[in-house]
Amino acid sequence: MLSNGTKNRLTYRYIYLLIFGCLSLIFVVYYLQFVKPVLSVPKNFGKFRQVTTRRQNSSKSVEFLQSDIYRLYPEPEIDENNEIVWQVELFKPLRKKHGWNATQLKWLLDLLIKNLTDSNTNANISDPQTEFNSGRMEEQLLRCKIDLVSSSTDGCDPISLGSFPxxxxxQLALKQTFKENNPVYNLSRMYWQPMSNLNSTELLECSKTSEGRRNLLHDALQRWIPFAAKHRIWWSLAFGSLIGSMRDGNIIPYDSDMDLFILGSDEQKIRQLATARKNITVGQLNLVTRPGPYCPVNPGKRMNCQGKTVQSLGDTCSFCGPLARLFMDYGNYIDLFPINIELRTNSEGFPVNFGYTIEEEEGKSVYEMSSLLPLSRCHMMGLEVPCPNHPGMLLERLYNKNWRIPYYKCNGKNGQWESV
Known part of the structure; x- marks a missing residue:
């Protein structure tokens, strides 16, 4: 038989074990709500290419602009298959330089997972490369571990923003001529007004962008693709060119130029690579930059193709809206518009919006990152080019829900463009 002292000791031991078990259960229940994303294993876990780090020496990866805006500066790296991948250090700078605590970082992780993974219902997975990029983003984010005590962020950086298609x-089209890539150019059905009483042989086709202009734009874009890859410049179709690509893989028939997005963080690189105005050569790819900041209308700092300061838009070079302009010949150009990746916080300092702004609209709109990344594949005049992940979402925000419907349609009776 056990003595009373022994019974008391066993009783206390059971009580201690019970208290310890209850405390452990409370801790696990509380802690799991913070690490749930880390414990989730992606369906494609383990099959991704490892990224070979070749990071540039950069003074900043995150810049604090004002009370609720942080701007991100992605850097290009190369993976083992020689594909360019854009990544950004985010968690460590926010923790060490900007003093974010574990709760803020946890909010950030959830926000990134919502915007950059397959859980986004708007993700475009028709392109295997887009699906691959989305999976890689998901894998990296789900490995992120945030310590609630020390606020350490093991495995969280760098954040992948995907690669080119x-x-x-x-692609073979880079070696082919304009004619080989564009053997025929007829107006698509969507650009015609309904003409039930006319057959196709009786229709008068409206004037469209000349073959010569289209040839020059095609050749500029064709040379830009390897140039951007060589110098690791992120880009995508934008604005009217994106509409044309989504409609029929061509420029809008009454349009005269093309538009691309680039990263605002590449501005210094773009300026360093720019063609000096005195060296502009017809028949070669020229990259010309504006001399000063963005200015949509006069006054603004402008410089013409002869290198002289001017007060208004007088030639191909005296622009100050886009950051840069590509052209093979004067008057036929592709405009490069900067976008900036930004993180927005609320009044309590918690991250609530991860997206991008367009330079000419800064302070007005933040676009959903899911509409942009990861980049998808689309076509322009026979060339494969990068496009936003969900073009319809972006174009609806930029224009309206009827962006697919042309503003002008061809009247087949008189061969004139008419507004609809």
Missing amino acids: ENLSN
């Missing part, structure tokens, strides 16, 4: 710089 695969083999973009090796």
